[in-house]
Amino acid sequence: MKPLILLLMLAGGLGQAAPAPGIKLNQIGYLPESSKLAVVPAGAASTFEVQSLDGRTVLRGQLGAPSHWEPTGESVRVADFGLLTRPGAYRIKVAGQPLSDPFEVRPGAYHALGVAALKAFYMNRSGTALRARHAGQYARPAGHPDDRVLVHASAASPTRPAGAVIAAGKGWYDAGDYNKYIASSAISTFTLLAAYEHFPDWFGRLDVNIPESGDAVPDILDEAMWNLEWMLAMQDPEDGGVYHKLTNLRFDGMVMPHQAMREPRYVVGKSTSAALGFAATMATASRVLAGYDKRWPGLSNRMLAAAERAWAWAKAHPEVRFRNPPDVLTGEYGDARLDDEFAWAAAELYIATGKGDYYLALQPETVSNTVPAWDDVRGLAWMSLAHHRARLTPLADQALIASRIDALAARFAQAARGGYRVSMRGPDFVWGSNAVMLNQAMMLVQAYRLNGKRVYLAAAQSNLDYVLGRNPTGRSFVTGFGARPPMHPHHRPSEGDSVEAPVPGFVVGGPQPFQQDKAECPPYPSSLPALSWLDHVCSYAGNEVAINWNAPLVYVAAAISVLTPDSESTNMPKEPATLEQILRQESLLQFDSFSNEAALEIGLKLVDLARAEGKGVTVDIRRNGTLLFAHGMSGATADHAEWIRRKNNLVNRTGHSSHYTHTEVRAKGGDIDAITTLDARDYAAHGGAFPVVVRGTGQVGTITVSGLPGPEDHALVVRALKDYLKVDGDL
Ligand SMILES: [Ca+2]
Ligand SMILES: [Ca+2]
Structure with a gap:
């Protein structure tokens, strides 16, 4: 190639x-x-x-x-x-x-895109030099260590008065400028963490060539950690409130980071939106990083505690809307509506802690589902609830979660039927329109993961196609990718260096008709929503880059790569090898109700399938602990029952199939027969036990096969359920 x-x-x-x-x-x-x-x-x-x-x-x-x-x-x-x-x-x-x-x-068509889109976050790291071995021709000296940041008068507190000095290093530069904002950081970091949660195998293999590559942690989590460390430093240890942003008083010129360090830097204001975005992101991070306690001892617990403190601050200060103080001219990221931030933080804290109070605070029936943006984050709540639905407490309204996800995707898929076949309509072309396109794709992906409707995957692909060139301008909107990429993004490091090509892997904002920068720019070629765009460094309104626009690009590149069926394996029954495949099975193989007759039919189906392959297994099906079906075929042995007991215990504890836990432990290099948190006498992390999940209720039982190697036991259950539930497609 x-x-x-x-x-x-x-x-x-x-x-x-x-x-x-x-x-x-x-x-x-x-x-x-x-x-x-x-x-x-x-x-x-x-x-x-x-x-x-x-x-x-x-x-x-x-x-x-x-x-x-x-x-x-x-x-x-x-x-x-x-x-x-x-x-x-x-x-x-x-x-x-x-x-x-x-x-x-070709297979792997979006691998390089996924790497570059994630690498772009590294390229925007604050407080570190980018070395040539990682950044190539874009190597640069460190900028903004932020080890001596002033507390602005707007952020002063008794223990940290105006002018007090704090340290808040690391983090990503927000966009084309050198400032750092909690609002955009929160959704960006969350989206990367969610991408890892949803597609752990793909990201587990993704080598981004950053300084942390080659350690025991997937690079996407290392990269997220760069910003999480900064975010933690943005919480006032005294009261749990979170500073809204860390910036100069005004924007820098178009120079490199190390040339833009004369101005003092401030933490500015505290806001309800910052506290809630922080709480949601830290709760998510505590969940995702729980498996990395060896690398970061105690961090997961510290993050959860920080999240709960920020939540408490927001509950005590529910209406603190940020406005720039008169002497601060950097990005405001003000947010008039805070109900969506409350909903998102409540959802993530509920998932992370299982505490019913957070679910009640969420008031899910009052929360709609919309495409995520830095100031409208309710969709992230639904995305997380849907992903974790198998392990939610019985309080959760499973049917509502499924319907919110599906209804939004159905609307997008309907919109994607005409013209350029994308889900955006004219009024969707706002500042950062390409990120709207990608976030809509991300929400279509959630529906596909939930119900397997191929039209949703196709619509998500279609939106990605738009960003990569199938749009009215005929331009790819990602730097360094495609025949006609943007060459002049509004991105200070790309403009301030001596390299002609811009830093690769960034999606630019995209067309939108309002042209807020037209006084500083040459004439736009058009004022039509999808043609109003300039590939010019002047154009912060259409050609800037931003972390919260790149994050959904990372997500969608991975999602399309993982979820698109693999041509080499579509015709073969395959062993579920990856966590995302197993999660997909668990989300699609659910019941509307689970009767004794269903158990009998599925049990007999399992026996038939095993017999057809000349195998002898033991089958065990239970609802709420009550045995509904059991059969030992010829060839069954006494220890099958013992395996079944231990595998069922595992499923009842985790809410996942036993093969999921098996694969998860193996992926992290653990010993499946010596899991420290589980007593091996009562739990077996071997495939073959599958949760019976009733939509709207949760897990009510188990369907278990024993007698074959674990992956084959698991595959047998999946085949029987696919057949019984009439689920089509590639599982
Ligand atoms: Ca790594
Ligand atoms: Ca909001």
């Missing part, structure tokens, strides 16, 4: 001044089994061809009917080339149009 990469780089240089291509597509390409669409201006042509780079036609197809797209007023037709699954490099040909940009079809 080397020659294509070279070609892409050449095209990137040339594409700068070139007009928008007629045929718009994802310029970095597709996984073999993904949906694949290109958008073509509606004209005389009604057919398209896919060609290999040497000009051979490999696929012919009909263009879809002309469709009007309101955000640009264009009439376009779609080329659907999903049938093209063979790895290779291609272009699309439509009569009357120049050949399309080249693109690839």
